[in-house]
Amino acid sequence: xxxxxxxxxxxxxxxxxxxxxALGIGLLFGILRLINFAHGDYITIGAYALxxxxxxxxxxxxxxxxxxxxxxxxxxxIVVVAALLSxxxxxxxxRRASSPTLMIAxxxxxxxxxxxxxxxxxxxxxxxxLWSGANTQxxxxxxxxxxxxxxxxxxxxxxxxxxxxxxxxxxYGIQMxxxxxxxxxxxxxxxxxxLVIGLxxxxxxxxxxxxxxxxxxxxxxxxxxxxxxxxLFAFVAVVVGGMxxxxxxxxxxxxxxxxxxxxxxxxxxxxxxxxxxxxxAFVILVLLVRPAGLVPSRTSFExx
Amino acid sequence: xxxxxxxxxxxxxxxxxxxxxxxxxxxxQGEVVCVIGPNGAGKSTLLAAVAGGVAPxxxxxxxxxxxxxxxxPELVARQGLSLVPEGRHIFGTLTxxxxxxxxxxxxxxxxxxxxxxxxxxxxxxxxxxxxxFPAGRLSGGEQQMLAVARAVMTRPRLLLVDEPSxxxxxxxxxxxxxxxxxxxxxxxxxxxxxxxxxxxxxxxxDRIYVLRGGRIQLEGRAADLADGEAIRSAYFxxxxxxxxxxxxx
Amino acid sequence: MRDFLxxxxxxxxxxxxxxxxxxxxxxxxxxxxxxxxxxxxxxLVVVVGLWVFIGNSGIxxxxxxxxxxxxxxxxxxxxxxxxxxxxxxxxxxxxxxxNQYPFAFAIIGATLLPALVALLLGIALMRLSGTAASIxxxxxxxxxxxxxxxxxxxTAGSSSIIGIPTVVGPWVAVGFAAGAVIVAYLFQxxxxxxxxxxxxxxxxxxxxxxxxxxxxxxxxxxxxAAIAGAGGGLYAQFLGILTIDPxxxxxxxxxxxxxxxxxxSSLSGAVAGVFAVTIIVELLRVAxxxxxxxxxxxxxxxxxxxxxxGVLMALILIxxxxxxxxxxELVWPRATPAAKALAGRTLSPELAGDAAPSP
Numbered sequence: 001x002x003x004x005x006x007x008x009x010x011x012x013x014x015x016x017x018x019x020x021x022a023l024g025i026g027l028l029f030g031i032l033r034l035i036n037f038a039h040g041d042y043i044t045i046g047a048y049a050l051x052x053x054x055x056x057x058x059x060x061x062x063x064x065x066x067x068x069x070x071x072x073x074x075x076x077x078i079v080v081v082a083a084l085l086s087x088x089x090x091x092x093x094x095r096r097a098s099s100p101t102l103m104i105a106x107x108x109x110x111x112x113x114x115x116x117x118x119x120x121x122x123x124x125x126x127x128x129x130l131w132s133g134a135n136t137q138x139x140x141x142x143x144x145x146x147x148x149x150x151x152x153x154x155x156x157x158x159x160x161x162x163x164x165x166x167x168x169x170x171x172y173g174i175q176m177x178x179x180x181x182x183x184x185x186x187x188x189x190x191x192x193x194x195l196v197i198g199l200x201x202x203x204x205x206x207x208x209x210x211x212x213x214x215x216x217x218x219x220x221x222x223x224x225x226x227x228x229x230x231x232l233f234a235f236v237a238v239v240v241g242g243m244x245x246x247x248x249x250x251x252x253x254x255x256x257x258x259x260x261x262x263x264x265x266x267x268x269x270x271x272x273x274x275x276x277x278x279x280x281a282f283v284i285l286v287l288l289v290r291p292a293g294l295v296p297s298r299t300s301f302e303x304x
Numbered sequence: 305x306x307x308x309x310x311x312x313x314x315x316x317x318x319x320x321x322x323x324x325x326x327x328x329x330x331x332x333q334g335e336v337v338c339v340i341g342p343n344g345a346g347k348s349t350l351l352a353a354v355a356g357g358v359a360p361x362x363x364x365x366x367x368x369x370x371x372x373x374x375x376x377p378e379l380v381a382r383q384g385l386s387l388v389p390e391g392r393h394i395f396g397t398l399t400x401x402x403x404x405x406x407x408x409x410x411x412x413x414x415x416x417x418x419x420x421x422x423x424x425x426x427x428x429x430x431x432x433x434x435x436x437f438p439a440g441r442l443s444g445g446e447q448q449m450l451a452v453a454r455a456v457m458t459r460p461r462l463l464l465v466d467e468p469s470x471x472x473x474x475x476x477x478x479x480x481x482x483x484x485x486x487x488x489x490x491x492x493x494x495x496x497x498x499x500x501x502x503x504x505x506x507x508x509x510d511r512i513y514v515l516r517g518g519r520i521q522l523e524g525r526a527a528d529l530a531d532g533e534a535i536r537s538a539y540f541x542x543x544x545x546x547x548x549x550x551x552x553x
Numbered sequence: 554m555r556d557f558l559x560x561x562x563x564x565x566x567x568x569x570x571x572x573x574x575x576x577x578x579x580x581x582x583x584x585x586x587x588x589x590x591x592x593x594x595x596x597l598v599v600v601v602g603l604w605v606f607i608g609n610s611g612i613x614x615x616x617x618x619x620x621x622x623x624x625x626x627x628x629x630x631x632x633x634x635x636x637x638x639x640x641x642x643x644x645x646x647x648x649x650x651x652n653q654y655p656f657a658f659a660i661i662g663a664t665l666l667p668a669l670v671a672l673l674l675g676i677a678l679m680r681l682s683g684t685a686a687s688i689x690x691x692x693x694x695x696x697x698x699x700x701x702x703x704x705x706x707x708t709a710g711s712s713s714i715i716g717i718p719t720v721v722g723p724w725v726a727v728g729f730a731a732g733a734v735i736v737a738y739l740f741q742x743x744x745x746x747x748x749x750x751x752x753x754x755x756x757x758x759x760x761x762x763x764x765x766x767x768x769x770x771x772x773x774x775x776x777x778a779a780i781a782g783a784g785g786g787l788y789a790q791f792l793g794i795l796t797i798d799p800x801x802x803x804x805x806x807x808x809x810x811x812x813x814x815x816x817x818s819s820l821s822g823a824v825a826g827v828f829a830v831t832i833i834v835e836l837l838r839v840a841x842x843x844x845x846x847x848x849x850x851x852x853x854x855x856x857x858x859x860x861x862x863g864v865l866m867a868l869i870l871i872x873x874x875x876x877x878x879x880x881x882e883l884v885w886p887r888a889t890p891a892a893k894a895l896a897g898r899t900l901s902p903e904l905a906g907d908a909a910p911s912p
Binding site (some may be wrong): 033035089090093094097099100101103104105107108109111112114115116118119186228232233236237239243255273274275276277280283285287288291293 | 609612613616674676677678681682683684685687688689691692695696698699700703704726757802808809810813854855857859860862863864866867871872874
Binding site (some may be wrong): 012174175177178181182184185186187188189190191192193 | 355357358376377378381382386387389391393395396397398402405407409410454455458517
């Protein structure tokens with residue numbers, strides 16, 4: 001029982017990371033019909049921004065050494081700028097392009113960022129120690145919970161609540177939901193299209209920056225392809241959850257987190273290496289039963 | 305009286321398909337102009353082009369003193385021109401209240417928007433009752449009212465209404481027209497209304513344009529066209545009316 | 554005969570072009586050129602396979618490099634030396650372990666196995682909407698990668714399969730490339746191919762039943778996986794040594810870039826893209842290696858090749874969305890209009906997506 005609870009906590013914390021990533025991807029998909037392959041690379045940018053740019057094997061912290069209250073906004077700012085730049089340079093000229101074209105364009109952006117990071121920082125993974133204190137374990141009854149997992153969960157809940165409040169209560173949030181539902185109609189009513197899209201990129205950048213910090217603290221290493229598996233799992237989460245629904249993205253994220261963790265824990269040891277294959281096969285099975293996802297939505301952002 | 309809107313020699317193409325050709329039209333301040341024509345005549349394209357949603361391939365559209373061709377819809381809206389599109393396009397997952405507020409964000413002053421909001425709810429008491437409902441759950445007539453109210457929230461000088469009677473019961477359509485004409489009286493709104501059939505519009509419009517096959521076939525004062533004969537022949541062209549099912553002028 | 558050639562001038566011209574390229578390459582007698590050319594023809598097989606699905610259905614697939622990998626391993630299982638297989642691949646069925654099959658059998662295996670896998674996965678994937686299906690094809694890539702990287706007893710896992718006869722040179726590769734072009738062309742002008750492309754048009758799709766569209770997509774998916782798999786088989790018998798690593802996102806990106814650069818709505822575009830991207834990548838590679846001017850080496854930093862390709866792809870998407878071919882098929886310049894109409898049967902130059910708004 002304790003073992004199961006321990007696994008559940010792992011699952012929820014991994015699910016949180018996937019959910020945050022999926023939320024960033026889902027937000028842009030809702031408004032732009034863009035499946036942003038480069039979202040994972042925004043995460044990579046945020047992580048590498050912590051250290052001194054060099055091709056050395058050992059990483060020296062730069063921004064990562066600053067106090068939390070300075071570091072966090074700075075990393076957010078850098079990732080937001082990267083996200084906005086990718087919009088202005090690539091996606092804005094493609095506003096009238098079809099959804100598959102946008103997806104391929106984001107694949108190109110991702111490839112450029114990955115190789116750019118590699119050019120600047122070298123191809124070898126680097127170890128970083130962002131916040132060793134976070135690995136202290138807290139005892140709750142018989143449960144040992146790493147503090148970091150609690151922090152991940154809390155940060156995720158705070159960000160999801162903030163996003164919900166933003167979308168529900170603020171003028172820009174309402175405009176974003178309107179644009180997600182019917183972009184053309186929103187602009188007929190004076191909603192500034194590029195502003196709303198820029199905002200969506202910025203929010204997706206902030207979500208990516210949060211994942212950069214949490215994930216780097218947890219994994220303790222950097223690599224120029226680190227964002228890739230996150231983005232791939234988050235994509236699948238978005239599809240499993242139901243495309244176009246933000247709740248779906250979150251549900252999908254947690255579902256994938258639980259599937260992966262439970263497979264890791266309960267697969268026989270000789271099959272454990274095939275964890276990802278089982279996870280993706282399971283996803284295909286889910287889609288076979290529910291092609292529209294777990295939280296199917298007629299329009300985007302329903303019931304945020 | 306100077307023209308509020310001047311459409312001059314506008315052509316619109318979708319790929320190889322020409323949707324509008326040589327369309328010219330003027331609307332004076334305070335007028336109610338109706339564009340009638342069969343399905344597929346280019347009526348919606350005309351309004352979309354005026355509102356900035358479709359870029360003309362040739363021609364000019366002047367609103368007030370400014371050329372609006374090439375402006376994005378959100379900028380055209382800021383000039384004081386608002387479109388109620390065919391099919392209403394209300395934001396179904398947003399509440400009625402949020403739908404209305406979207407129209408008001410265009411203005412800097414919050415107080416103004418709030419006053420507009422209140423004033424419109426007085427005009428549309430039914431919307432007030434359903435203020436916190438998701439707009440998608442409203443009836444067709446209520447949705448049409450919301451679409452009109454939402455457009456008026458942007459404080460337009462010119463309101464474009466695309467087929468307000470589509471799919472609605474005649475009684476509801478009468479109500480909508482009443483409200484539109486009431487708005488014109490109270491707020492000095494200028495109106496362009498698209499319709500497929502002319503019987504209702506002849507009573508209310510000052511002037512009428514008949515559009516068919518992407519061209520203006522006829523224009524004139526409603527009073528002069530009251531017997532409907534000229535409209536009928538422009539609407540159907542020189543072909544036999546029997547080939548067009550179900551559309552009676 | 555003349556009518557036949559005019560009617561089918563697009564594949565005839567493409568095949569002739571391939572033969573000329575191979576001939577010129579062999580004439581140079583330069584080994585590097587021949588190796589590059591062979592690899593290009595193999596990629597051409599894969600890209601044409603990819604095009605059979607993407608070009609006709611309008612759905613982007615990120616999973617076909619997985620099928621290429623499945624094909625490559627199938628060929629390796631058939632053709633690698635029994636001595637190696639008995640020691641390292643003890644999980645293989647005995648008939649594979651104990652025998653070394655000729656090239657033809659290896660390629661048949663490399664075609665059939667991916668087709669089977671595509672059929673099984675496709676039944677699920679083709680039920681999804683276009684965008685969701687595209688994302689789900691990533692799952693194919695991930696599953697293949699995960700299974701082949703870890704199933705040590707049949708794939709030699711993280712080490713590699715060696716002892717595969719290297720029988721594929723420029724002539725064999727160009728032969729298969731020509732074959733792939735012809736098969737793809739035949740599918741394009743077949744009733745099924747025409748209907749599938751027509752189904753991308755919203756109105757037609759609305760009239761066709763969902764089941765029918767799904768079935769047509771599945772056929773294209775299986776056929777394209779088979780062609781990509783054959784490309785994988787060629788690759789295995791070209792390199793002689795096999796690991797799963799190359800069959801992942803890098804190659805997925807390059808093959809998609811080839812389609813985009815050439816123009817993914819026409820077969821000629823797919824072929825042109827392979828040539829164009831190969832030339833550009835080779836040039837960038839030379840630039841990366843740099844030139845020595847006296848004591849100083851001048852060259853682009855490592856990674857320029859990839860970044861250059863990414864930028865090129867973005868530029869093409871923005872400024873020439875239908876690629877170099879502009880969505881048209883290759884026809885003889887002086888062909889009569891009627892012949893052009895016969896040959897250039899592309900329905901819509903745009904790549905249709907599902908429910909994409911145009912903000």
